[in-house]
Structure formats: C-alpha cells, structure tokens
Amino acid sequence: MSVVEEQLSLCRELCEDLAGELKAEGLRGKTVTLKLKNVVFEVKTRACTLPCAVATADEIYAVTKDLLRTEIDNVNDKKPQQKSIVGFLQQGTSGPS
Numbered sequence: 001m002s003v004v005e006e007q008l009s010l011c012r013e014l015c016e017d018l019a020g021e022l023k024a025e026g027l028r029g030k031t032v033t034l035k036l037k038n039v040v041f042e043v044k045t046r047a048c049t050l051p052c053a054v055a056t057a058d059e060i061y062a063v064t065k066d067l068l069r070t071e072i073d074n075v076n077d078k079k080p081q082q083k084s085i086v087g088f089l090q091q092g093t094s095g096p097s
Contacts, residue, residue: 011064019057028053032063
C-alpha cells in the first residue's frame with residue numbers, strides 16, 4: 001500500500017467515525033473541514049461548504065478525499081525555485097533602507 005493509499009484509508013476511517021457521531025447526535029453539516037499536520041507540526045486547514053447538509057461517511061469522504069488529494073498534489077508539485085524564493089524573501093531586511 002502506498003503512502004497516498006494509507007492516507008486515504010485513514011481519511012476514510014475518520015469519516016466513518018465522524019458519520020457515526022453525527023448519526024448518534026442526529027446532526028448534519030454543510031461545511032467539511034480537513035485539518036492536516038505535517039512532520040514539523042505545521043497545521044493546514046482546508047474546508048469546503050456544500051449546497052446541502054451531509055451526514056453519511058460516503059458523502060463526507062467524497063469531499064475530504066478531494067481536499068486531501070489536492071494537498072498531496074500541491075506537496076508533490078513544489079519546485080526548488082519556490083523554496084529558494086521563499087528563503088530569499090525570509091532573508092530580506094525587516095525595515096526600509
């Protein structure tokens with residue numbers, strides 16, 4: 001199983017847990033939020049507001065899977081130039097000359 005498949009599998013499990021909690025409370029939601037933490041503990045939050053409320057694992061997973069795949073693709077598409085530009089901007093002076 002690849003790392004991506006493992007992440008999607010964990011995402012599915014979490015969606016099933018959430019759907020169970022929603023069902024037990026009789027709740028539904030229109031905004032699905034994915035919160036990610038990387039190995040250096042940087043946190044990213046991505047959300048999608050839907051036209052109608054959802055509550056099942058399949059409905060929630062359909063949205064979170066797309067959000068997660070977008071983040072995975074963004075990490076895989078980063079180019080070294082982007083890193084060097086960020087590094088350059090961070091090394092700039094803090095005030096006007």
